[in-house]
Amino acid sequence: MQEALTLALEFLDGHPDVAVRILEQHDARQVAAFLDTVPETYSVLAIGRTLPAFAAHLCHVFGTEMAARLLLQQDVSRMVAVLRHLEHAEVEAILNECPKSRRQACNLLLHYPVRCVGAWIVPDVAVVSSDFTIREVMNFLKDANEATCTKYVFVVSREGKPEGRISHLALLQGQPDQRVEWLMDKPVETIAAQSQVTQAARLPCWRDEDVMPVTGAQQQFIGALRHADLRHALHQDVQRVLEAPAGGDPLSGIVDAYAQSLLAVFSSVSTAVESELKS
Numbered sequence: 001m002q003e004a005l006t007l008a009l010e011f012l013d014g015h016p017d018v019a020v021r022i023l024e025q026h027d028a029r030q031v032a033a034f035l036d037t038v039p040e041t042y043s044v045l046a047i048g049r050t051l052p053a054f055a056a057h058l059c060h061v062f063g064t065e066m067a068a069r070l071l072l073q074q075d076v077s078r079m080v081a082v083l084r085h086l087e088h089a090e091v092e093a094i095l096n097e098c099p100k101s102r103r104q105a106c107n108l109l110l111h112y113p114v115r116c117v118g119a120w121i122v123p124d125v126a127v128v129s130s131d132f133t134i135r136e137v138m139n140f141l142k143d144a145n146e147a148t149c150t151k152y153v154f155v156v157s158r159e160g161k162p163e164g165r166i167s168h169l170a171l172l173q174g175q176p177d178q179r180v181e182w183l184m185d186k187p188v189e190t191i192a193a194q195s196q197v198t199q200a201a202r203l204p205c206w207r208d209e210d211v212m213p214v215t216g217a218q219q220q221f222i223g224a225l226r227h228a229d230l231r232h233a234l235h236q237d238v239q240r241v242l243e244a245p246a247g248g249d250p251l252s253g254i255v256d257a258y259a260q261s262l263l264a265v266f267s268s269v270s271t272a273v274e275s276e277l278k279s
Contacts, residue, residue, distance in 0.1 A: 024051060
């Protein structure tokens with residue numbers, strides 16, 4: 001069994017999409033029991049790569065504390081996609097286990113219907129006030145993370161309304177005591193969070209840009225929409241289809257062997273779970 005488990009984990013590592021699709025064909029309680037027998041990184045992988053509805057079933061089985069821990073290791077948009085498939089009380093319980101910043105970001109995205117731009121934004125992006133100096137912006141960016149950084153730093157008024165944007169190159173070329181408003185590109189086009197994703201996809205701005213600022217009901221900056229996320233939104237209802245490896249592919253036999261190992265281990269754990277459920 002140890003050899004089969006080793007092969008199963010290698011399969012999950014090497015072919016995660018195929019592996020999680022196998023898991024999706026089984027009861028979430030059995031899958032959760034299997035994941036409990038392996039390192040938590042595989043639970044993180046399952047929550048991140050399975051269909052959101054199935055990931056939500058896993059979160060329900062794992063319980064509030066573990067679900068929150070696993071979801072915090074996903075980006076905000078993925079976490080929200082999973083939370084949308086859970087009951088309101090369960091969502092609140094999971095969010096209460098999260099840091100305030102993540103909780104606020106999730107609540108913002110959950111506020112918008114999935115067909116609207118607001119449901120697909122990155123809320124925690126680099127944004128500064130127009131009265132910042134270049135030195136202050138650079139200090140601000142020291143605490144930024146990969147998700148926060150986009151192609152531009154967006155600039156807003158003290159009331160939170162978009163005023164412009166400045167590229168990282170312009171920041172590097174500017175003088176430390178120069179105010180950002182002197183160097184920023186302005187005015188800047190925005191997209192309303194209430195816009196339909198289908199309407200947003202037709203906007204001419206995407207010919208030149210891959211990220212756009214998004215405004216809320218009060219015309220205040222609430223985040224940025226990346227073109228990659230917009231494409232994902234447009235394909236949200238497309239069902240994933242598991243394609244069998246081509247017979248002429250030399251990798252197909254290896255994948256099949258790994259898959260059989262995964263199924264063997266999974267079957268063993270599932271049998272134990274079924275016995276426990278019946279007792």
